[in-house]
Amino acid sequence: MKPLIAANWKMNKDIKESVSLINKFEILIKNIKNVEIVVCPPFTSLNEVNKLIKGSNIDLGAQNMYFEEKGAFTGEISPLMLKDAGCEYVILGHSERRQCFNETNELINKKIKAALKNKLKPILCIGETLEQREKNETMKTIENQLINCLNNINEKGMKNISVAYEPVWAIGTGKNATPQQAEEVHKFIRKLLLKIYNKNIAENTRIIYGGSVKPSNIKELMKMENINGALVGGASLDAESFGELCNIK
Numbered sequence: 001m002k003p004l005i006a007a008n009w010k011m012n013k014d015i016k017e018s019v020s021l022i023n024k025f026e027i028l029i030k031n032i033k034n035v036e037i038v039v040c041p042p043f044t045s046l047n048e049v050n051k052l053i054k055g056s057n058i059d060l061g062a063q064n065m066y067f068e069e070k071g072a073f074t075g076e077i078s079p080l081m082l083k084d085a086g087c088e089y090v091i092l093g094h095s096e097r098r099q100c101f102n103e104t105n106e107l108i109n110k111k112i113k114a115a116l117k118n119k120l121k122p123i124l125c126i127g128e129t130l131e132q133r134e135k136n137e138t139m140k141t142i143e144n145q146l147i148n149c150l151n152n153i154n155e156k157g158m159k160n161i162s163v164a165y166e167p168v169w170a171i172g173t174g175k176n177a178t179p180q181q182a183e184e185v186h187k188f189i190r191k192l193l194l195k196i197y198n199k200n201i202a203e204n205t206r207i208i209y210g211g212s213v214k215p216s217n218i219k220e221l222m223k224m225e226n227i228n229g230a231l232v233g234g235a236s237l238d239a240e241s242f243g244e245l246c247n248i249k
C-alpha cells in the first residue's frame with residue numbers, strides 16, 4: 001500500500017508564509033511518486049495553496065470541519081466549503097480538538113459521515129493520554145474511540161478513511177513513541193478493523209503514526225509492518241525537514 005504522509009500545520013502560517021513554504025516544499029518533493037503527500041494548512045490559506053499545488057504530487061487537506069452543509073453555525077466550515085477550496089482530505093478528531101474544544105467520539109462520527117457524503121477522505125485521529133497509558137488503558141481507549149467514531153460506517157466508506165494513531169503524550173512534546181510501542185497499537189487497530197469489517201478493509205486501511213515524527217525517526221517507524229505513513233505537526237512547518245520526511249525510500 002502506498003504510504004500517506006500528511007502535514008498538519010495547525011494554527012500556523014498566514015497566507016504569505018503558506019505560499020513561501022509550499023513553493024519551497026514543492027521543489028524538494030517534485031520527483032516523489034511512492035508516497036501520497038498531503039498538506040493541511042489553516043482554512044485561510046487553503047485557496048491559495050490549492051492554486052499552487054494544482055498538477056503537482058501534493059494533495060490538499062483541511063484540519064477540521066463541521067458536519068452540517070450550510071446554515072446558522074457561526075464560525076464553522078462545511079464539507080462543501082472544503083471541497084470548493086480544493087480539499088481532498090480532512091483531519092477529524094485530532095486530540096487538540098478533543099481536548100481544547102471538547103469534541104466527542106459521537107461528534108467526530110457525525111463529521112466522518114458528512115465528509116464521506118461529500119467525497120472528502122477523513123484522516124481519523126485516535127490516541128491515549130499519558131494518564132491512560134500509565135493506567136494500562138491504552139488498548140481500551142483506542143478500541144472505544146475507534147468503534148464509536150466508526151459507528152454505522154460501512155465498508156464502502158471505510159475504503160476512504162485513514163486512521164492516525166497519535167498518542168497524546170507524543171504530540172508536540174518531542175517524545176515520540178518507539179517504533180515498537182507504535183507498532184503494538186497499529187497491530188491492535190488492524191485487528192479491530194478485521195473484527196468490525198473484513199480482511200480486505202483490515203489489510204488495506206492505512207494506519208499512520210503521529211507524534212513528534214522527525215527526519216531522524218521516520219525511517220525506523222516506517223520499517224514496522226503496520227505503520228503506513230505519518231501525520232506530522234512541528235516538522236512539517238519547515239520545507240527542508242518535511243521534504244526529508246517525505247523522502248522515505
Ligand code: PEP
Pocket residue numbers: 008010166170171172173174210211212213231232233234235
Ligand atoms: C500532530 O499535530 O498531529 C502532531 C503529530 O504534531 P507533532 O508532529 O508536532 O507532534
